[in-house]
Amino acid sequence: MDMQVAKKKLGLKERYAVMTRGLDWTPSYQKMEDIYPYMAYEGIKIHDWDKWEDPFRLTMDSYWKYQAEKERKLYAIIDAFAQNNGHLNVTDARYINTLKLFISGISPLEYVAHRGFAHAGRAFPGAGPRVACLMQSLDEIRHAQTQVHAISNYNKYYNGMHDFHHMHDRVWFLSVPKSFFDDAITAGPFEFMVSIGFSFEYVLTNLLFVPFVSGAAYNGDMGTMTFGFSAQSDEARHMTLGLEVIKFILEQDPANVPIVQRWIDKWTWRGYRVLTLVAMMMDYMLPKRTMSWKEAWEVYFEENGGALFKDLARYGITMPKCAEQIALEKDHLSHQAWSTFYNYAAAANFHTWMPDEDEMTWLSSKYPESFDKLYRPRYEFWREQAAKGNRFYSKTLPMLCQTCQIPMVFTEPGEPTKICYREVDYKGDKYHFCSDPCKQIFEHEPEKYIQAWLPVQQIYQGNCFPEGTDPTVEGFDALAAVLKYYNLENGRDNLDFDISEDKKNFAEWRGQATKNI
């Protein structure tokens, strides 16, 4: 028998290299710029794609194996949860409103992330980033689907979630998260990676995804908690990718630094404005709180983010300037947001309520600088009014910020009793902004932001009524027509929690499940 020549033994890194980069080649029958047409226009210069350090080395065979194991466990728990009426174990029915916010506001974004990472993966000429992006694209469809599957059981018993795709594309406040992701995916592939891969996944994920999952854990929601924990190792991979992207771009060319800095500034602010919804969720909607918004911001942004930006200083990247303004807003953000939703509860797909006495005490202790002085009196007044049968629902439409699309309810930095207004004249039209950062973002790319589909303007233009509606007939009820367009069932999906079907059903069902009546 012939002696076998000993084969070269491959190390893990080399083995991964032949499994990914070794597959790629430099084309000669078509031009690079025709195959990768989106590489130049953002002004980012990449000299050597091979300098990319693979953030994780996962071949498809191990990917399938690990992920299938996670899926098996996750769906076993979701099934058990459904069979067991797990929804009746949550702290109280108010909690379920966070899930309405989540499935109509956040889950559709996971789907956009899936498509966006497919786009970025296709657009980059480097084999390393392509594989990492496509794996994330695959993970993101997982997240979108496991969220829908986990929350599906709640939809069977509670209102407000029944047409979440339709609502995501239409309901006024959902244009805030939607426009955020639309903004990212319509940007070039490099900006997409900085916006979602870095700013969103790396810098802000602990303030978005984590509060919902921890909130679920604190409030007895096994189903939601499980998909969160199951996604944790995916998220860890995504964070590593986000950081690698930014380091790679910065190391490639010094001319990339100012472009990236502008993107980090923009997306930190854009992300923070979307977190307004999370802030009010943390401070008002979780019956059992995990931590206050302010605490979360201090831990996850000011401390952890501070360390990150120190680390990036060697590339010439500095902490986004907007961080100072955010720090000034942290005593006010959640209260101003909740007040707004309390007012507009007729047009939202979840219920609102006034905090009870214990909760007011908790809020005072978490916000000693602002709560008792500015917000408690307001709430006490509203509570009194509600007790007298004057629960107020605002039916007029608010002015929206052209960039973040949140109603203009935020106050001047450092002046919490004065509403902040900014405006810009552009090509004969006036555009309104909630803040300096939103105004600056617009000024940098006005042609992009004038396209925004602003829900209020669209209603006034008659674009948010069911087909065939005649708004000129006598006694036309605009709100009713808009709710129909949203497919939001008046009296069931909206209004105050106290009078909701959710509250009534939950009490009845819990009784049925725990008492012998």
Add this chain to the structure above:
Amino acid sequence: MHIDLRTVSIKPLRHTFDNVARRIGSDKPASRYQEGTLDMQQTANFHYRPTWDPEHAIYDASRSAIVMADWYAFKDPRQFYYGAYTLTRARQQDTAESNFDFVENRGLAATLPEPLRDTVLKLLLPLRHVAWGSNMNNASVCAYSYGTGFSQPHIYQAMDQLGIAQYITRVGLVLGDVDALDEAKRAWMEDDTWQGLRRFVEDSFVIKDPFELFVVQNVVLDGLMYPLVYDTIIDEVLSSQGGTPVAMLTQFMTDWYAETRKWVDATVKIAAAESPANKEVLAAWLSAWRDRAAAALLPVARIGLADQTDEVMGEIVLQFNARMAKAGVAI
């Protein structure tokens, strides 16, 4: 015997989401495939046009010449959502792993006749680049196509092709070593045998119409190449010459093709049944790209088939035509 385990039963207010109920006709319990697929992609009130493609909306059906009244007419007969997909692939991966173990532990690679081993290395290893190209093309279809019913299977297909490229790489490392991979890449870049196929693949990279790209990659190229390379050359010709261990190492590809072609056929069938105009577009794409692919594969086929090449290739093209005719497109 029937045992009656009791649970507290509460009457649900509804059985599925409204969008699913509208599509399946009534409010009845829906499958995970349905809830995880239908209407997942946003359809209305987009805020900005892509800076990278201002002519189109973010998701825009007009990127394709194929016109559908409803893109959710496309359904995956495998009902793959992420969970079902990964569980299926993990099972196949188990089989592949034990096949590799079997071949490696018994030293079967060393028992292959030398000429046969060379044939396999020459034929199979450059195909890892073709699979890599397919990974990119399927990512493209996933990114730019319309409706999750059509776009979703393409991310699975993209990752499958990356997996296949990696399996081929492993075959190369079992039967040869890194030098064999390098040599195959050199052949892919330089040898006349491969230039037709490389040109075909690179030309597919610049196709903008996502449905055309689906046709070129998943219908035409895979539709000729998998029956040729895996079903015919490896599983029949080489196996009869003592190459069964190779067939074990490529079982994943054989099984994968048998599975994915069901989805491919269903997709062609639905698009063709939609309108005579679609059928015409499909027929034009299919026949033009089929001729190019068959010509490009001919020198590759010769590596394994020698003087039987023309006959076998002719047979494979006929089978492909019959398959398309069954899906509703005569070519």
